[in-house]
Amino acid sequence: MSTPTITHVRAFTVRGGGADYHDQDHGHWIDDHIATPMSKYPEYRQSRQTFGLNVLGTLVVEIEASSGEVGFAVTTGGDIGAWIVEKHLARFVEGQKVTDIEKMWDQMFNGSLFYGRKGIVLNAISGVDLALWDLLGKVRQEPVYHLLGGAVRDELQFYATGARPDLAQQMGFIGGKLPLHHGPAEGEEGLRKNLELLADMRQRVGDDFWLMYDCWMSLDVNYATRLAQKAQEFGLKWIEEALPPDDYWGYAELRRNVPKGMLVTTGEHEATRWGFRMLLEMGCCDIIQPDVGWCGGITELIKISALADAHNALVVPHGSSVYSYHFVITRHNSPFAEFLMMAPQADKVVPMFNPLLLDEPVPVNGRMKVPDRPGFGVRLNPDCALTRPYSR
Numbered sequence: 001m002s003t004p005t006i007t008h009v010r011a012f013t014v015r016g017g018g019a020d021y022h023d024q025d026h027g028h029w030i031d032d033h034i035a036t037p038m039s040k041y042p043e044y045r046q047s048r049q050t051f052g053l054n055v056l057g058t059l060v061v062e063i064e065a066s067s068g069e070v071g072f073a074v075t076t077g078g079d080i081g082a083w084i085v086e087k088h089l090a091r092f093v094e095g096q097k098v099t100d101i102e103k104m105w106d107q108m109f110n111g112s113l114f115y116g117r118k119g120i121v122l123n124a125i126s127g128v129d130l131a132l133w134d135l136l137g138k139v140r141q142e143p144v145y146h147l148l149g150g151a152v153r154d155e156l157q158f159y160a161t162g163a164r165p166d167l168a169q170q171m172g173f174i175g176g177k178l179p180l181h182h183g184p185a186e187g188e189e190g191l192r193k194n195l196e197l198l199a200d201m202r203q204r205v206g207d208d209f210w211l212m213y214d215c216w217m218s219l220d221v222n223y224a225t226r227l228a229q230k231a232q233e234f235g236l237k238w239i240e241e242a243l244p245p246d247d248y249w250g251y252a253e254l255r256r257n258v259p260k261g262m263l264v265t266t267g268e269h270e271a272t273r274w275g276f277r278m279l280l281e282m283g284c285c286d287i288i289q290p291d292v293g294w295c296g297g298i299t300e301l302i303k304i305s306a307l308a309d310a311h312n313a314l315v316v317p318h319g320s321s322v323y324s325y326h327f328v329i330t331r332h333n334s335p336f337a338e339f340l341m342m343a344p345q346a347d348k349v350v351p352m353f354n355p356l357l358l359d360e361p362v363p364v365n366g367r368m369k370v371p372d373r374p375g376f377g378v379r380l381n382p383d384c385a386l387t388r389p390y391s392r
């Protein structure tokens with residue numbers, strides 16, 4: 001059989017949860033006074049949606065082959081992402097063989113270098129890349145993790161991100177990552193409240209359960225160092241994304257400052273092998289956390305992960321649902337995965353990209369076998385209304 005070629009690329013947008021997991025209704029833990037780089041402005045402190053965290057919405061990329069199979073992927077990027085895919089990236093994909101993902105990636109990246117490199121262009125490239133892997137899996141009738149070299153363990157184990165690590169422990173997760181609520185602008189009282197919450201959680205979960213703080217780019221080196229030193233008493237396992245993503249120098253300093261044994265993690269807002277090279281070569285962190293839908297997709301993550309391995313760093317992707325699961329199961333330096341608790345009160349397990357995907361797997365007792373269905377093994381939920389803003 002000759003190799004199918006790609007006939008159509010289509011880009012859609014959709015609102016309400018999905019890959020833009022910050023696009024939630026009011027009252028959700030994920031938008032409850034979480035410290036951000038905008039927290040220095042009191043008017044933007046209570047809700048991240050007030051400064052537009054959910055402006056983008058979800059991007060859905062669909063890629064059809066001459067054999068009739070359709071691959072798809074979801075990421076963040078909405079309207080702007082859809083424009084980039086339809087008006088620019090599609091030309092590098094349509095007409096190509098479904099197998100030639102490396103070449104398509106290289107052309108998408110180099111063809112957009114004059115305005116791309118990071119951010120939403122990389123979200124869009126990631127969306128196309130993941131749809132290509134899904135398509136190849138469907139053409140080959142294999143799950144993506146087989147195409148990546150196969151599983152190195154039987155199942156995944158997860159930590160949970162959310163407001164209730166104590167409940168996550170009861171649900172079988174290996175750890176719980178809390179959002180940090182108060183940034184430097186809230187002074188000593190805010191720092192005290194951050195430590196009180198951690199102390200309360202430590203008391204609820206006992207000594208052995210992992211507890212981490214996600215600081216979402218909100219701190220400076222001095223505050224992060226003080227937080228880390230004071231949090232050692234409560235067994236903080238890692239301090240995540242404490243500083244803005246471009247402050248590689250600050251991360252290197254923070255890593256030298258934190259108590260011995262405490263890990264520094266970051267990278268969810270970083271992209272490509274070149275961005276992660278900075279983090280790794282400058283000694284910024286112990287664990288890198290690329291988001292598979294933002295860092296350049298699976299094709300780029302393979303390179304990022306090899307680089308991390310050579311620097312003795314772990315790769316624990318940020319969120320990313322099935323795109324993370326199919327990757328993590330194939331890598332020795334990715335020993336566990338993140339699960340973002342998308343239930344508004346973080347009190348039960350719901351699929352991370354709820355309600356956009358059907359068959360999206362979830363951890364049971366903190367564990368999961370990666371499904372063997374072709375591609376990434378998920379379907380678009382027909383109840384979610386897609387819009388194609390730049391139809392060609």
Ligand SMILES: C[C@H](O)[C@H](O)CC(=O)C(=O)O
Pocket residue numbers: 030034161178179214216268318319338340
């Ligand atoms: C909870 C964090 O502020 C953010 O919404 C998610 C994140 O950074 C993570 O899961 O990691």
Ligand SMILES: [Mg+2]
Pocket residue numbers: 214216240241268318
């Ligand atoms: Mg994070």
